[in-house]
Amino acid sequence: MADETPEAASREDDSDALRRERMQEILLALDAGDGARLGHLFDQLHPADIADVLEQVGDRTRQQLLRFWGRDIDGEVLSELDEGIRAEVIDALPDSVLSEAVLDLESDDIVDLVEDLEEDRKEAVLDALPAAERLAVERALSYPEYSAGRLMQREVVTAPEHWTVGQAIDFLRVEDKELPDQFYHIILVDPTMTPVGYVTLGKLLASRRSTPLRDITEHSFRTVRVDLEESEVAYLFNQYHLISVPVVDADDRLVGVITIDDAMAVLDDEHEEDILLLAGVAEESSLSDSATETAKLRLPWLAVNLATAILASLVIAQFEGVIEKVVALAVLMPIVASMGGNAGTQSLTVAVRAIATKDLTGSNVWRVVGRELVVGILNGLVFAVVMGLVALVWFGSSMIGVVIALAMIVNLAVAALAGILVPVTLERMGVDPALASGTFVTTVTDVVGFFAFLGLASVVLI
Known part of the structure; x- marks a missing residue:
């Protein structure tokens, strides 16, 4: 382990140097008014890294970046931004650009973006969504703030509880274009759409086609009510090492799913809030504030x-x-x-x-x-x-x-x-x-x- 430490430190130094170099290139391209160069540089970055760039520069520089490059902004970049900066960036974007940016996002990310928008801007984004997706977002917005209903995504992969592994695999192959970008479980439901278990993709691929899905369900299965506080949801994920959890309504019918990335984001926000409050600093405080x-x-x-x-x-x-x-x-x-x-x-x-x-x-x-x-x-x-x-x-x-x-x-x-x-x-x-x-x-x-x-x-x- 001792031999690895210098190498790890060297890799970290290299990474910091690379970030500084990229930032310098971006600022030089901005000073030169080279929009094409800016676009090329941003295309090489992960959305989280682009969000970091927008957060680290000053207000004037950020506005310049958005003028030169903002029309190419991706919805994932908006999702990664700190809430205070995100509001400023969204205000700077035309309705058409904002609407286009959110089209490829999951419903939970769209909810996170639009819930704090002014009513006219919110309507502009919702009008750009397909009817089914708009309905899902509006339904999520009807749930209490900081509840499981706001946190969940409506895109869920389900299968009847009586199916076999082969039937499930065939279904996934046929419906591949309708599946969420990322999912971890196939949720088994009964005829009333009540979730009764779930199967991991690993178990699915490792089992014979004739195996009933109910025979390979996970012992960790549990559901949460749609009105449960998101802090309680995050606690369940952390306590029971969950990857995803189905969300049910008052009648125990499946309405969505919460995945580990969203739960961990809540847990991180809770920890950050506690640290700030212990220091007597408002949780809304940000490095970007004046x-x-x-x-x-x-x-x-x-x-x-x-x-x-x-x-x-x-x-x-x-x-x-x-x-x-x-x-x-x-x-x-x-x-x-x-x-x-x-x-x-x-x-x-x-x-x-x-x-x-x-x-x-x-x-x-x-x-x-x-x-x-x-x-x-x-x-x-x-x-x-x-x-x-x-x-x-x-x-x-x-x-x-x-x-x-x-x-x-x-x-x-x-x-x-x-x-x-x-x-x-x-x-x-x-x-x-x-x-x-x-x-x-x-x-x-x-x-x-x-x-x-x-x-x-x-x-x-x-």
């Missing part, structure tokens, strides 16, 4: 942090006399607060992730709380000894060492508890635990840290 837009999005949580900082300062103000008499306390206070904040963030990160993956539940929450409390106390003891010795050497006072040692134990224990209990409490109140947990935990560790340290000092030292 400075003014970014400042407006971040301002509210900075204001909340200011309020909590003032609260901590009010605690400090109660001990002004103690600090005046023992100046060393002012030097050591930030250490106690900082250690508590870091310890709280560690517990908080573990808790939010565990809640998101459903590993932290009512059945094990108190066991986890107990574990985190023990961890906090153990870490507190270790750093209590360290800081006690530091204070003794630095200020020549054993009592200051005792005070900061005790404060360290108290604050790290409280930080560990807050890091678990705050997100769990918010989650039970119906509030996203990633949204406000960081602010609450930091407030608790600051207030408790300062109060414990200065309070102990006023008792022990004064």
Whole structure:
């Protein structure tokens, strides 16, 4: 493995260099106004790479690219774009170009593109679709946002449950032009169009023609209701290692299928959202946003942090006399607060992730709380000894060492508890635990840290 690492690093460097070189060529062609050259360069790129180019350049350059090349844009490029950039790109495209771009997309991708469009633009795209596909998209748009109905694609490969392998293969060969571009299972249905199982393509090709399809169905088979939240759908895929899952209506009739790529995109969005919220950054934030837009999005949580900082300062103000008499306390206070904040963030990160993956539940929450409390106390003891010795050497006072040692134990224990209990409490109140947990935990560790340290000092030292 060690021998492979330099080679892997070299390949990564080569890939980065190639991307920079392509970007440079694109910008040079743009500066020269060479539309043919631009088209040639983009034809060599994967839609995801073209989306990266459009996301990485500035607003003015992006508009220039769309003027020279936009009429050749592919629907897959639009699907790969970040939502904020996608809206800007779509606004820059004529209705005819936009309609043409979406024609080759699966129904779930079309839904993802048109759901946020202005009504007139949405109608222009829908009017360009074949009647059956338009009906499928409109039906999907009627389902709640962020539901399985919005996430699914209507293109499904089905077979009667009584068919054999040979009959299924013959059907696929006859209907090859009507099949989805990518599919992983043949879904078996009964006469009422209720899915009863599915067969992987690998099993299909590896079995004899006379084998009944019901004899080679997968044990992983399950269905989801059309109104199930997409986050729950993504959890099922991750938990049970699914590749695709049929979607059914209230009468258990098949209405679509969700594939692993869409489920993993949801899971990725959920993780990204949690990371941004933990940092107090709006989930709509993007690298393409202007400075003014970014400042407006971040301002509210900075204001909340200011309020909590003032609260901590009010605690400090109660001990002004103690600090005046023992100046060393002012030097050591930030250490106690900082250690508590870091310890709280560690517990908080573990808790939010565990809640998101459903590993932290009512059945094990108190066991986890107990574990985190023990961890906090153990870490507190270790750093209590360290800081006690530091204070003794630095200020020549054993009592200051005792005070900061005790404060360290108290604050790290409280930080560990807050890091678990705050997100769990918010989650039970119906509030996203990633949204406000960081602010609450930091407030608790600051207030408790300062109060414990200065309070102990006023008792022990004064």
